[in-house]
Amino acid sequence: MIRVVNRVLLALVGLVLLCAGGVVLAQGLGWSVPSWWPYSGPHQVLLSRAARERYRADGWWWPVVIAGLAVLVVLALWWLLAQLHRARLAEVLIDSGDGQGALLRGRALEGVLEDDAESLDGVARAHVRLRGRRSGPSARIRLLLEPHASPHQSLNRLTDEALAQARESTGLAALPSEVRLRASRHGAERVT
Structure with missing residues (x-):
């Protein structure tokens, strides 16, 4: 079971990183990138000040962010402990x-x-x-x-x-x- 989870998790992370890296490389070389990509030039930041502060006034924003990060931490700890667990002797x-x-x-x-x-x-x-x-x-x-x-x-x-x-x-x-x-x-x- 843990072997399947490892492979799926690594494949998804690898695919996301490959796509993001490819788009950043294409933008840096001056090639056309998808219209939804927020980064449009070599001197532009990925998140503008307006995008970073968009939801600060809403009361639901920080609880959702903290809950999402807590879930990510728990999943990362579960995955780490699963790596340390010894499987049966082959x-x-x-x-x-x-x-x-x-x-x-x-x-x-x-x-x-x-x-x-x-x-x-x-x-x-x-x-x-x-x-x-x-x-x-x-x-x-x-x-x-x-x-x-x-x-x-x-x-x-x-x-x-x-x-x-x-x-x-x-x-x-x-x-x-x-x-x-x-x-x-x-x-x-x-x-x-």
């Missing part, structure tokens, strides 16, 4: 024994871990996300437990079976994991 480096190593797709390992976790007794659903470096990944696992499941047993089986098998098959020395457990909702049972 690939895991596996020691193949030849000194080169092999690359395993991160989503493939996530899928295998999810399937192994969901096959455990008492686990209704599992969601796995790999993070960290490709030579030392970590897993973030969310399990939805069935009503009859014991959280302690489910966590032990996940650690002893699914995570151990993933470590052995990838040849990783360790696969640190954060596991979040949540119980599924169920109706009360009647006793007669």
Whole structure:
């Protein structure tokens, strides 16, 4: 999602800057420019005094300007924080024994871990996300437990079976994991 937003945002900013720069260059070289362009000569300012002071007497002007700038600041901060956010791990480096190593797709390992976790007794659903470096990944696992499941047993089986098998098959020395457990909702049972 963030990749699409980045590309669209950069394309729009680039298009606006390219058009504005082209018009300024054309005006500076003495070529004809669109009639709506406010800049008509090399010694003319882009905004005249009358244009700058046109809405000062109106009561709505400053609140609208401040609100617009506040929205721009919030969007810019959101975009900056989204750039700093680490996405899921794309690939895991596996020691193949030849000194080169092999690359395993991160989503493939996530899928295998999810399937192994969901096959455990008492686990209704599992969601796995790999993070960290490709030579030392970590897993973030969310399990939805069935009503009859014991959280302690489910966590032990996940650690002893699914995570151990993933470590052995990838040849990783360790696969640190954060596991979040949540119980599924169920109706009360009647006793007669």
